[in-house]
Amino acid sequence: KCRMLEGLVVHGPHQTKALSAEEEAQGFILTCCGVPQTDVLLESRQVTSADAFPIRKMPARVIALQKLSHDVMHVRLQLPANDTLRYHAGQYVEFILRDGARRSYSMANAPHNGPGVELHIRHMPGGKFTDHVFGAMKEKDILRMEGPFGSFFLRDDSDKPMILLASGTG
Numbered sequence: 001k002c003r004m005l006e007g008l009v010v011h012g013p014h015q016t017k018a019l020s021a022e023e024e025a026q027g028f029i030l031t032c033c034g035v036p037q038t039d040v041l042l043e044s045r046q047v048t049s050a051d052a053f054p055i056r057k058m059p060a061r062v063i064a065l066q067k068l069s070h071d072v073m074h075v076r077l078q079l080p081a082n083d084t085l086r087y088h089a090g091q092y093v094e095f096i097l098r099d100g101a102r103r104s105y106s107m108a109n110a111p112h113n114g115p116g117v118e119l120h121i122r123h124m125p126g127g128k129f130t131d132h133v134f135g136a137m138k139e140k141d142i143l144r145m146e147g148p149f150g151s152f153f154l155r156d157d158s159d160k161p162m163i164l165l166a167s168g169t170g
Contacts, residue, residue, distance in 0.1 A: 001018070001019060001023075001028055001029070001030055001031070002028065002029065002031060002042050002043060003026070003027050003028055003029075003042070003043045004027050004028070004029045004040055004041070004042055004043075005027070005041040005042065005043055006039075006040060006041040007036060007037075007038045007039055007040030007041060008036070008037040008038045008040070009029045009034040009035065009036050009037065009040060010034070010035050010037055011024075011029070011030060011033055011034050011035075012033040012034075012035065013033070014030055014033050018030060029042075053086040053087055053088070053148055055146060055147060055148065055149065056085075056146065056147070057096070057144065057145070057146045058079060058080065058083065058085070058144075058145060058146075059079075059080060059142050059143070059144055059145075060077040060078065060079055060117065060142070060143050060144075060145050061077065061078045061140060061141070061142055061143075062075060062076070062077060062137060062138070062139050062140065062141045062142075062143065063076050063077065063078045063116065063139060063140075064076040064139060065133075065137065065138070065139060068120065071122055071123040072120055072121070072122050072123070072169050073120070073121045073123070073133050073134060074108070074118065074119070074120055075118070075119045075120075075121055075133065075137075076116055076117075076118050077116055077117045077118070077119070077143070077145075078116050079115060079116060079117070083115075084114050084115040085114070085115075085117055085147065085148065086111070086148070087107060087111050087147065087148035088111060088148070088153035088154060089107075089110060089111055089153055089154045090106070090150060090152055090153030090154055091106070091107065091147065091148035091149060091150040091153050092104050092105055092106040092107065092147060092148065092149055092150050093105060093107065093117065093145045093146065093147030093148060093149070094145060094146050094147060094149065095129060095143055095144065095145050096144040096145065096146060097128060097129060101128060102146075103128070103129040103130075104149070105119045105121060106119075106168070107119065107148075108120045108169075120169040121133050121169070122168065122169045
């Protein structure tokens with residue numbers, strides 16, 4: 001939800017508790033189901049907190065590859081000496097490919113189970129990165145990655161109920 005400063009948006013179906021008529025009259029829109037009819041200018045606050053970790057680019061060395069199934073590879077990465085990637089459970093990293101394309105993957109290990117990063121990567125036949133993971137990648141290869149990204153992560157201090165959904169490789 002954010003405030004629209006200029007433009008026109010038509011909302012798809014949504015619950016009034018997500019966006020009340022009063023909020024809509026004040027210029028708020030739901031970016032998840034609003035369809036712009038013109039160019040729009042939005043005001044949005046960045047979702048951060050005092051415990052947000054800085055986003056960094058870094059090299060990572062492949063230290064282990066293990067096929068978990070015919071189409072899922074467990075990839076263990078080692079960061080440069082004396083370096084750790086600090087992240088919240090639920091965040092992800094992006095691999096920067098040679099042509100500048102990026103591929104995103106969530107960490108498979110808990111933040112306190114470092115210092116390395118573990119990933120479960122599903123093979124998508126024809127996939128620019130996953131074909132490499134399942135075909136040519138080997139231990140000691142160096143990858144470029146950036147992260148952590150994502151604001152949808154576990155809030156340990158919340159007393160609200162949680163519904164957790166696993167998708168992708170689960």
